[in-house]
């Protein structure tokens with residue numbers, strides 16, 4: 001059998017992983033990238049992403065995250081670069097919240113890899129956080145920080161070292177399957193002309209709905225703000241762990257790699273709906289910052305409540321928040337990876353692996369991904385109220 005020719009559209013978080021996996025399988029693989037691998041104009045900027053095993057939506061993610069953990073290590077070894085700093089991280093939440101109950105289920109599955117703290121015990125052990133009366137904290141011991149730009153770059157570099165090709169600053173403008181049957185070839189139209197491939201992986205992030213209008217009904221595209229806060233005079237961030245706080249006061253935060261500031265972010269309801277990152281506003285307004293400044297005031301008495309830096313990123317959400325990992329509805333040779341719903345970074349290695357295997361016609365590595373790959377809900381249209 002001849003070597004399969006596969007195109008990966010978008011070499012960001014997921015696309016770079018898929019490219020690396022395809023190159024490892026010996027495919028003749030080409031990545032198309034609007035900018036350059038490791039840029040921060042999509043979903044993958046801001047120097048830090050949270051790696052955690054504790055899930056607040058579905059404990060079924062645990063085996064997926066455990067496999068990602070292994071592949072992250074493999075990529076670190078192959079690239080010779082440190083890609084994560086596993087300091088441990090906290091899941092904080094009200095005992096009345098359904099999300100906290102799911103987090104506790106995850107903690108039970110983790111066994112000795114997690115530890116639950118009452119509010120009083122958390123106050124002694126993690127004094128920099130001011131928990132509400134009804135909140136607890138769960139320490140996820142194997143969690144920590146991932147360095148997003150460096151990991152995207154490293155996966156792309158590892159793919160290049162294994163013979164992949166990346167066309168940088170090259171926007172794909174159309175994807176046309178030649179015939180509608182399984183196994184039909186696909187034409188990729190980009191600035192450099194049209195090239196034909198045996199299979200295609202689309203990992204275009206917040207640009208997916210623009211590139212593939214058939215998917216627009218299933219995705220809500222959002223502009224997310226990260227903002228960074230310095231400690232107040234006399235306070236230190238030493239030992240401060242990354243955290244996620246569950247609904248109804250959802251927020252998350254990660255210390256910078258140099259430990260000098262804390263990056264904070266809030267949830268979906270405070271994200272601006274946008275058509276595309278191409279036309280979305282990049283300027284950050286006071287209105288954007290208000291909900292995040294509220295988190296600084298509420299949870300962190302040690303932080304200043306005016307940010308030293310703020311930046312916008314872009315992400316696509318499904319209504320169920322289950323990732324859209326499946327064939328394009330009208331083009332079976334095109335496998336779409338989209339809708340990572342604000343939480344796709346930690347599991348990017350597994351999603352990249354799943355996409356590569358699908359593009360090569362191989363079965364999933366294990367059935368632990370079935371709840372995502374076979375889910376009904378990601379293909380339900382996003383209701384108007386969610387947009």
Ligand SMILES: Cc1cc2nc3c(=O)[nH]c(=O)nc-3n(C[C@H](O)[C@H](O)[C@H](O)COP(=O)(O)OP(=O)(O)OC[C@H]3O[C@@H](n4cnc5c(N)ncnc54)[C@H](O)[C@@H]3O)c2cc1C
Nearest residue numbers: 010012013014034042043050172205207340342344345346
């Ligand atoms: C602010 C923020 C904080 C987050 N925090 C976390 C976290 O702590 N932990 C976690 O696990 N997840 C987190 N996430 C989610 C995670 O970062 C995303 O789910 C993930 O990065 C999405 O990856 P992607 O590949 O879909 O998108 P991207 O990484 O944006 O990649 C898409 C790529 O496609 C390229 N592209 C698009 N259109 C074209 C085209 N037509 N032609 C060629 N190239 C194209 C783009 O340039 C880009 O490189 C966060 C997301 C945001 C925005």
